[in-house]
Amino acid sequence: MEFEEALRAALAAEESGDLVGGAAILEPLLQAADPRRAAEARLHLGRVRWKQGHLDEALDLCREASGTALRIGADDLRAQADNAMGVLHTTRGEYVQAAASYHSALERTPDPVTRGKILLNLGVIANIEGHLDLARQQYEHARALFKQSGDERNEALALHNMGMLHSDAGEWDEADDRLGRALALFEAQGNRLMIAYVLVNQSEVACGRGRPEEAIRLCDLALRMYAELGHEPGRCEALKWKGHGLRLLGEGRRAREVLGEALRMAKRLRLKLLEAETARELGAGLMAGGEAAAGRRLLERARRLFVALGAERDAEAVRSELGTDEQVPGARPGPDRASTGTTPGSPPKGAPPT
Numbered sequence: 001m002e003f004e005e006a007l008r009a010a011l012a013a014e015e016s017g018d019l020v021g022g023a024a025i026l027e028p029l030l031q032a033a034d035p036r037r038a039a040e041a042r043l044h045l046g047r048v049r050w051k052q053g054h055l056d057e058a059l060d061l062c063r064e065a066s067g068t069a070l071r072i073g074a075d076d077l078r079a080q081a082d083n084a085m086g087v088l089h090t091t092r093g094e095y096v097q098a099a100a101s102y103h104s105a106l107e108r109t110p111d112p113v114t115r116g117k118i119l120l121n122l123g124v125i126a127n128i129e130g131h132l133d134l135a136r137q138q139y140e141h142a143r144a145l146f147k148q149s150g151d152e153r154n155e156a157l158a159l160h161n162m163g164m165l166h167s168d169a170g171e172w173d174e175a176d177d178r179l180g181r182a183l184a185l186f187e188a189q190g191n192r193l194m195i196a197y198v199l200v201n202q203s204e205v206a207c208g209r210g211r212p213e214e215a216i217r218l219c220d221l222a223l224r225m226y227a228e229l230g231h232e233p234g235r236c237e238a239l240k241w242k243g244h245g246l247r248l249l250g251e252g253r254r255a256r257e258v259l260g261e262a263l264r265m266a267k268r269l270r271l272k273l274l275e276a277e278t279a280r281e282l283g284a285g286l287m288a289g290g291e292a293a294a295g296r297r298l299l300e301r302a303r304r305l306f307v308a309l310g311a312e313r314d315a316e317a318v319r320s321e322l323g324t325d326e327q328v329p330g331a332r333p334g335p336d337r338a339s340t341g342t343t344p345g346s347p348p349k350g351a352p353p354t
Contacts (some may be wrong), residue, residue, distance in 0.1 A: 093272030156185035
């Protein structure tokens with residue numbers, strides 16, 4: 001199999017959910033005599049390892065690809081590698097390093113599709129940090145670049161991110177529209193991983209509309225897909241939203257079991273934002289169930305994580321939930337998410353970075 005053909009086969013396997021098969025195609029390509037090709041193989045394998053939850057290995061592969069690109073003067077490849085490293089730093093909650101990687105990538109590429117991907121990823125950070133207007137601008141700019149390039153795959157990602165932004169603002173009709181359009185495109189592409197992501201995001205909208213049964217059903221579908229794909233971070237996110245749906249149904253014991261599993265998984269995978277979100281959700285559930293001391297400990301844990309991540313709105317919201325007058329260091333006053341119509345216990349987030 002020729003190198004380019006092998007890369008296409010690996011990408012097809014990855015998008016169909018066969019991460020093991022994709023990795024098996026890529027691993028022999030790491031020994032390519034051409035340093036650029038070897039670096040490209042490392043970059044693609046790094047993305048597969050990220051989706052499998054092997055963040056350290058993925059970051060090492062992307063660093064090697066970036067180093068090779070620097071040595072051979074391949075600015076376009078280095079931009080892709082820097083963008084990929086930004087994705088990994090974002091996944092680990094290292095937003096300063098992620099933003100630096102993304103801006104470095106932007107400086108090195110005129111390619112509209114690569115620039116669109118980077119803008120989507122910068123929008124994810126802006127969304128997490130509560131800069132929703134900036135996130136909206138970056139998502140819309142990215143979508144325009146993809147449309148100009150005729151790139152429906154990445155346009156679907158932009159629609160997905162825009163749907164999540166509307167969800168964070170409690171704009172349920174707009175969120176439903178964008179997520180539905182994104183889902184149709186992902187279905188047409190056979191992109192099972194992104195289909196699962198959209199199902200979880202639709203469950204968030206269902207919770208916001210007061211339809212917890214629908215939310216749980218969507219999460220169960222996504223959990224089945226994530227198990228087949230071997231995608232642990234996605235499974236963790238789906239468990240968090242299933243737990244939230246169970247809480248809304250008044251199923252406190254089952255909610256605690258599901259959220260406890262999600263919290264352990266988030267900590268093991270070092271998904272700091274998801275750990276904070278889940279600790280907040282579980283802490284609120286314990287408080288409501290009369291276990292005030294345990295609930296406060298988890299809410300304090302969530303608050304500390306939000307502060308460390310720079311998610312200031314959410315740190316302030318947790319402080320309000322705790323009922324303390326202590327000001328969160330560095331936090332700026334802002335409305336609790338409940339006041340904007342969004343789901344309590346669900347901090348703003350973006351989509352899976354590209």
